[in-house]
Amino acid sequence: MTLIDGKLVSSVIKDRVQAEVAVLKDKTGKVPGLAVVLVGEDPASAVYVKNKNKTCEKVGFQSLSHNLPADTDEATLLKLVGDLNSDDSVHGILVQLPLPKQIDSQRVLEAIDPRKDVDGFHPVNVGHLASGVKTLAPCTPAGIIEMLDHYKIDIEGKRAVIIGRSNIVGKPMAMLLLQRNATITICHSRTKDLPAVAREADIVVGAIGKPRFVTADFVKDGAVVIDVGINRVDGKLVGDVDFDNVAEKCSFITPVPGGVGPMTIAMLMQNTLTAFKSIHNL
Numbered sequence: 001m002t003l004i005d006g007k008l009v010s011s012v013i014k015d016r017v018q019a020e021v022a023v024l025k026d027k028t029g030k031v032p033g034l035a036v037v038l039v040g041e042d043p044a045s046a047v048y049v050k051n052k053n054k055t056c057e058k059v060g061f062q063s064l065s066h067n068l069p070a071d072t073d074e075a076t077l078l079k080l081v082g083d084l085n086s087d088d089s090v091h092g093i094l095v096q097l098p099l100p101k102q103i104d105s106q107r108v109l110e111a112i113d114p115r116k117d118v119d120g121f122h123p124v125n126v127g128h129l130a131s132g133v134k135t136l137a138p139c140t141p142a143g144i145i146e147m148l149d150h151y152k153i154d155i156e157g158k159r160a161v162i163i164g165r166s167n168i169v170g171k172p173m174a175m176l177l178l179q180r181n182a183t184i185t186i187c188h189s190r191t192k193d194l195p196a197v198a199r200e201a202d203i204v205v206g207a208i209g210k211p212r213f214v215t216a217d218f219v220k221d222g223a224v225v226i227d228v229g230i231n232r233v234d235g236k237l238v239g240d241v242d243f244d245n246v247a248e249k250c251s252f253i254t255p256v257p258g259g260v261g262p263m264t265i266a267m268l269m270q271n272t273l274t275a276f277k278s279i280h281n282l
């Protein structure tokens with residue numbers, strides 16, 4: 001069994017972004033700018049936003065942080081997004097999810113200029129991804145593809161079972177694996193005999209948000225297991241995969257923490273660089 005090291009792969013990507021930013025800065029006098037918007041005080045979101053800003057600085061981006069109170073109304077947030085859309089120093093806009101209940105998240109995501117949508121959640125980018133058009137793809141599933149490639153894990157012709165159908169991970173993961181010629185099944189809470197379906201897979205992606213949900217009986221011998229879960233149980237961080245039991249059966253597995261998580265932020269840097277180059281025709 002090989003442990004997939006997300007910290008290592010994310011460093012490779014961040015170093016690559018940093019090197020390209022330095023070259024583009026010499027050439028154009030400009031650097032990519034990322035605006036990160038946080039509404040409220042969810043502690044986990046605050047940590048992710050802080051890490052995003054810190055990573056921006058590391059790779060040489062300009063990072064702009066907008067922290068709004070938890071009772072912010074939708075109109076105020078839409079106005080901010082509009083201002084960021086027309087700010088030429090901003091190439092990427094990220095609204096941290098989840099948003100407070102009074103705000104319609106979909107309406108906010110649809111207000112972001114698709115060219116600056118570094119999360120890849122705008123319907124234009126979702127549609128491009130589904131159509132196989134090159135686009136800004138959601139960071140977590142894009143990071144998973146990077147990890148598979150780094151470890152030279154074949155995707156073409158493989159059976160991939162994705163457990164979870166979220167817009168952030170499950171659905172875009174299916175599109176990206178399909179683009180790479182895998183055969184895709186998306187499972188969810190209503191799937192009948194989920195373990196039997198998952199046992200067909202060469203690649204299993206656990207993204208259902210239930211701690212240690214994917215047990216050894218979901219996994220065929222030699223399968224590749226990717227754990228997207230981040231659950232806090234008794235003060236400990238655990239994934240959607242029952243790591244200790246599954247690890248014995250699989251060929252590759254991602255740990256939690258230190259697997260998929262760090263890739264999300266690395267791919268955000270990659271997407272911001274891509275948006276910058278596309279906006280400036282570089």
Ligand SMILES: Nc1nc2c(c(=O)[nH]1)N[C@@H](CN(C=O)c1ccc(C(=O)N[C@@H](CCC(=O)O)C(=O)O)cc1)CN2
Binds near residue numbers: 140259265
């Ligand atoms: N607008 C967005 N909101 C959210 C996204 C997103 O991609 N865009 N994804 C998640 C949260 N997320 C980034 O925003 C994220 C989650 C986890 C990690 C990470 O590095 N995890 C570490 C553990 C960190 C910890 O101790 O909590 C790991 O797995 O090693 C980075 C980013 C929901 N919202």
Ligand SMILES: [Mg+2]
Binds near residue numbers: 101102105
């Ligand atoms: Mg909402």
